[in-house]
Amino acid sequence: MRARLFLCLLLALFAAPVHAQSRLVTSQLPSTSFAASRIGIAPLRNVTVYLPPHYADGSRRFPVVYFLNHFFEDHREPFASHDARALFDQAIGAGVIGEVIVVTADFATPAGSSWYVNSSATGNWEDFMVRELVPWVDRTYRTLAARDSRGVVGDGVGGYGAIRFGMRHPEIFGAVYALQAVGTGPGIQTSYSRPNFDLLARARSLDDLGDDGFSRIFTSIYQAFSPNPDRSPLYFDPPARRVDGRLVVDSAVMARFHERMDLTSLVPAYADNLKSLRALKIDWGRADTIADHIAGNQALSHRLAEFGVPHEAEEHAGGFRDRHWGEDGRVYTDVLPFFARHLLFGPPTAPRDRVTAAHGRLGAAMIAGDADALAALYLPDAISMPEYQPALYGSARIATYQRAMLGRRRVTDYVPVTKDVIDLGRGVLVETGSFTIAWTLAGGTVEEEHGKYVNVWSPGPDGALRLKADVRGYFRPLPDPASFVVAMPAEAPPIAPTSALAARLDAANRANARAVQDHDVAAQLALYADDGMFMPFANTPRAGMAELRPFLTAYVNAGRGVTFDSVRVWNTGFEDFGGYVLEYGKFSVAWRAGGSSGVTQGGGLRLWRQGADGSLRMLRQIGTHDHVG
16 A cells, blocks of 8 residues: 555656746856956956846747946846746746846946946946947857847836837837836936035045945946046046035036036937837836926937937836835736737748848847958848948948958947838838947047938848848948948849830939939929939938929029039849839949039939839939049
8 A cells, every 4th residue: 555655656757747946047248348447347347147047948039138237236136136037937937938048248337337338537337238248148048149139228227228229220229118217318307406516526536435425426426427537536527526615517517527427418319229129118207206207218219209219108106116026026017018919929021120130130230340251141142232342242242342341341240220121022121220339440440320221132042131232321422432332343233124114214313313414493493203212322212302492492592503414224034023113224324613623424224114104203312422533
């Protein structure tokens, strides 16, 4: 009898289900972002990674959420103080969110916080996040390494950092949540009334600030946004000082401080970046005892609305950071469901998501300086038309061009903002957008430019999107166009096919040439669809007749002193997609003005909408000018 009982117990033991367990992994990441830090930031940064229960099973990949902490908190805080691991386990088990990786890192400074920005005093914390931490996580763990599967959430000053990352790096983070962010906008009390400037002036080290909380916190603020690496021991330019017993504000220092810090002031420059996010939410508690936090978040929400940035803004009944954790806290009830709704938990399938992922690989290859990886993103017979460079036919020539350009300019930042994606059918997608690019020249000079692009994507043999064409131009004439040209043996472009459609395109192009030569605005506008977009050389895009009409009218009127001896517009090839026609164009213009003359030539891409009757209306047009030395 005992033997039978023992056997039953043994069988029950081995039959009991083994539940998958989550894990916390703590690591140290060597960083080069703090070599110039004047306050002695350690180059080894601590990172804690939450791996969900089924991470160890198979080869599945997971989305990632980065959690940014508040003042005086490091990577351990959510797990050590709030048992975040158990909370995430519960949320995943209850279906509040799918299985997700969560990453926290140490962004604290001796004064309180880095504010998640680059600073000549404390180090390059933004670079650490986007250039080191995110790539390291994607290399080390099985992540869905695309911005649509990557979110960032912050608490307090971490909320500030989350919004700022969304502003400056929408190519990295697709969804952003800010829990009771601080420093977002103008408050009720003047900022200089918070710290003790007498104490700051007397301090010979950070320790001299003692337990004066506001003085320590504002030291971290000034080190982040008003740094001076030559002004020891605190390494910032104070925006106010005591003179004859009276506090005097330095207007120039204060202006620079607010220009760098205030998120409301940054919205105009980054509104389009924020519009490209999958989702943005900010919240704050109306019972916060510091009314500046309430006023600042309200002001930020109003400014976002003023610039048409979609976002959620919620003022709840809580105080400052008092309802964030636990089963009834906002992390569980609001933050995790937000990311469950807005992140991709699998490979992208929708056209826009697929394009975003492909464009992310393009940017990563540019920043890595890998010309071969760049060329691999093009189809073998692709066409590339970068500004000033004559058109490049085929991935081999594209690779030669990219290798030469990456040797001249080391790309340090590339932020594309997709405006729209048009599905032409047969798997071909046309993406239009704008970009910001920063590069470092051989001599160390850093430059930043803004521009617009059209990418034509098509599935490669493996089904992944590849570029079959791209056109890239800038919003202004660049000062050294010759440096953007790579000398190559001349190559004849493809021959345009002959057909009834070719004849209609030829007629439309001849009409375009006549309209330009005759300074005929009405005839130029007649070529466009009502929702057409013109992306002119050295200028910003114009979309819809409400923008096209005044722009082209002003442009034509400004050029009436120019005589066009000849204008030719033609194509080197086109593709018929039924409702759309994709045309690879060329132009040549001989002109005279004020005793000068010349020939301007270039290329570009035109996307026509084709009616059932064969009529053509321009839906998208972008052109580049070849450089003539």
